[in-house]
Amino acid sequence: MQKKLFLFLGMLVIASMILAACSPTTPPADTGGDTGGDTGGDTGGEPLTFGVVLVGPQNDHGWSQAHATGAQYVVDNLEGSTLILFESLNPADKPEATLEGVVDDMVAQGATLILTTSDEFEEDTLGVAQKYPDVTFINISGDDAKTGEAPANLGNIMGRVEDMKAIAGCAAALTTQTGQIGYLGPLINFETRRLAASAYLGARYCYENYRGLNPEDLQFTVTWIGFWFNIPGVTLDPTEVTTSFFDSGVDVIMSGIDTTEGIDVAGQRAAAGDAVWSVPYDFEGACETAPDICLGVPYFNWGPSYLAVAQAVADGTYTQSWDWNGANWADLxxxxxxxVGWINGAGLSAEAQANLDLFIAGMASGEINPWAGPINLQDGSTYVAAGEAATDDQIWYLPQLLEGMIGPSE
Structure with a gap:
């Protein structure tokens, strides 16, 4: 009897935690930079209540904060919209919580649109979409709508940040003095392989074409920590990984994880007199941690795509789609x-900035395509032949790292 009572009380505690975390909320005003003018307005239908589920905290200065900023953009530009935000849905921070439980609560509060903002949520989003066919679900970075596995009320959105990663790789290659770049990777999947590979291809191009150096001499090492951010006792510690990179001769750290350990350690080492630099990721304000050694940041800008789908749901005009949304090359x-965007960092030299501008202009015009062949996979097999360019599917479903990259592909 006592065990049953404890179990009942425990369930009450868990339920109360989920209800509290899912209460309608507005992200803090400093979750992003200037989101521009009013592009929304009258919903033309019923006021929209929408939910956003974050894998990390909304103030992580990375992936989750970028999504919180995008959610706030909807609130600011869609009249009558109400946001329900649930943050840190991951095994370390909320081991008792499930996506289904979070969604149950959001639907009970009236949400008709729910965005699940991680590859980590892809499988469970499919399940809740089937459970709630009258609610629209958007899973970020997944491809169930592309492959035909998703029901009609489930779509996917992703930013084409591969192009921005190529710019980031170029900035790193234009700056390194040791010829060694370290890439701080999360877990290994199609997404993370293609992002690391895009950075590598941009680095190779700029090392050769602007610095006149042999790209075969450029060392590009990827270390995967095992998850999107540090989970003590489960993943590698990104602070220790970054420190190890610098101790081994790397002088530019590129981040592919959700949080800021790469630039944090780089800033500390630079303050101690080391000539090191960093390229953070995900969030437009990520350079703020250590601006003087930041070469720039490739970032996601979720506001426009979130607003478009929210407006469609509010109007009753939403139709399923798989969207891989690119840059406005006229103004990143x-x-x-x-x-997706790129912000130049204060750590770039004037010469590096000038060459990076040339690279960006070449990508914008189509004259430069980092994914132009010949490109071999890490095992030496031909992936993109000379004279050809990688297709979208070849980029999206990259099966290995590329020849010349150091680090595991699986």
């Missing part, structure tokens, strides 16, 4: 139009 920092 116009957050009313671009889906």
């Amino acid at each position: 920092t116009d957050n009313t139009t671009t889906h």
Whole structure:
């Protein structure tokens, strides 16, 4: 009897935690930079209540904060919209919580649109979409709508940040003095392989074409920590990994994880007199941790795509789609139009900045394509032949790292 009572009380505690975490909320005002002018307005239908589920905290200065910023963009631009935000749905921070339980509560509060903002949620989003066919679900970075596995009420959105990662790789290659770049990777999947590979291809191109150096001499090492951010006792510690990179001769750290350990350690080492630099990831304000050694940041700008789907759901016009949204090459920092962006960092030299501008202009015009062949996979097999360019599917479903990259592909 006592055990049953404890079990009942425990269930009450868990339920209360989920209810509290899912209470309608607004992300803090400093979750992002300028999101531009009003591109929404009258819903033309019923006021929209929408939910956003974050894998990390909304103030992580990385992946989750970028999504919180995008959610706030909807609130600011869609009249009558109400946000329900649930943060840190992951095994370390909320081991008792499940996506289904979070969604149950959001639906009970009236949410008709729910965005699940991690590859980690892909499988469970499919399940809740089937459970609630009258609610629209968007899973970020997944491809169930592309492959035909998703029901009609489930779509996918992802930013084409591969292009911005190539710019980031170029910035790293234009700056390194040791010829060694370290890439701090999360877990290994199609997404993380293609992002690391995009950075590598941009680095190779700029090392050869602007610095006149042999790209075969450029060392590009990837260390995967095992998850999107540090989980003590489960993943590698990104602070220790970054320190090890610098101790081995790496002088530029590129981050592919959700949080800021890479630039944090780089800033500390630079303050101690080391000539080191960093390229953070995900969030437009990520350079703020250590601006003087930041080469720039490739970032996601979720506001425009979130607003478009929210408006469609509010109007009753939403139809399923798989969207891989690209940059506004005319202005990579116009957050009313671009889906991914690049912000130059104070750590770039004037010469590096000039060459990086040339690279960006070449990518914008189509003259430069980092994914142009010949490109071999890490095992030496041909992936993109000379004279050809990788297709979208070849990039999206990259099966290995590329020849010349150091680090495991599986």
